[in-house]
Amino acid sequence: MEITDFVVIPATDKHTNYALQIVDEMEESAKARGTGIARRSPDYVAQKMLEGKAVIALHKDGTWAGFCYIETWSHGDFVANSGLIVNPIYRKAGLAKAIKKRIFELSREKYPKAKIFGLTTGLAVMKINSELGYEPVTYSELTQDENFWKGCQSCVNFDILTMKERKNCMCTAMLWDPEEKAKEIEEKMRLAKEQEEKEKTEQMTKVSRKATLLERIEAKLRGSLKMMLGISALLIKIIQH
Template sequence: MTQDELTVEVASEKHLIYVDEILKTIEDAAKVRGTGIAKRKPEYVAQKIKEAKAVIALKGKRFAGFSYIETWEHKQYVTTSGLIVHPDFRGLGLAKRIKDLTFSLARTRWPHAKIFSLTSGAAVMTMNTQLGYKPVTFAELTSDEAFWKGCDGCINVDVL
């Protein structure tokens, strides 16, 4: 399989049919030691899709990957979150394509916001560095309590 067979696009209502599979893929990944992805409810993921605050990757009609964006502190901060690639599509550079479009989407919609990606996984840290993200301390992130409450669903919440 090649990257040319995979489409990466801003999600829309036509992609709501993938919510359950997105959540299952996230749940399965969250069980893997060292993967710090937070579980989300179906309504939350569906809302991100409806608001065009998500990116989805497909091979034809088959789900391949996903990520979404969220704003904090009156849109001063934007986080790119929930990056997941289905196991069948890993190793193809798909995560980087999803992350790149997610970043572009955030920058287009909120050009003056600080964009960040919270991760505890080495692979995502490496990719973030390659994409130009710079590491910062937790103190430099949003102080929005709703953001930190959202971290409760992450297996690594105790280290945040």
């Protein structure tokens, strides 16, 4: 099974019939991991599709293969890519990475100034997030929107979160900050420009050294030629006498 056997696209009203299957699989997956997630209703998932805030993966035969949706917090200052799920029969095909990449792109398209964050216990998701440019952060750097944290109440680890006053829990917090990324890009461009200028300077220095060497060789040749001409003239005089 190859990733080319699937399409990963923004979900629309044409996909709402998959909502029940998606939420059921989310719940089963959470139970299997023993971590627990906030339970979402089929209506909630369907609404995300209607709002254009979700990505769905489908097998070429039309079977549902995966899903993820966007949530916004703190008046759109923060965005979370939530509910990542892959149909068990299609796991190990690289779908999770493809879905995460597409929902990340969709988030950037819709909310270009928002910080994108996630909370996860899954090593695979952490790896994908890292590849997308997310950085591990403390919980204090995430949204402080109470509605977001209320969503953790159905998690089996909610007592731990409460006991630690929302400073940390079993999940790892990861953040993609557009301002920080812009600074990183500027820094990379600055370093690249410096490197380019350095290489140009080195090249000019090499050319200059070659030119100097050629000039020295030419000067020596001229000196040698002058000497040879002088010797030749002297020999001619000697022969004539």
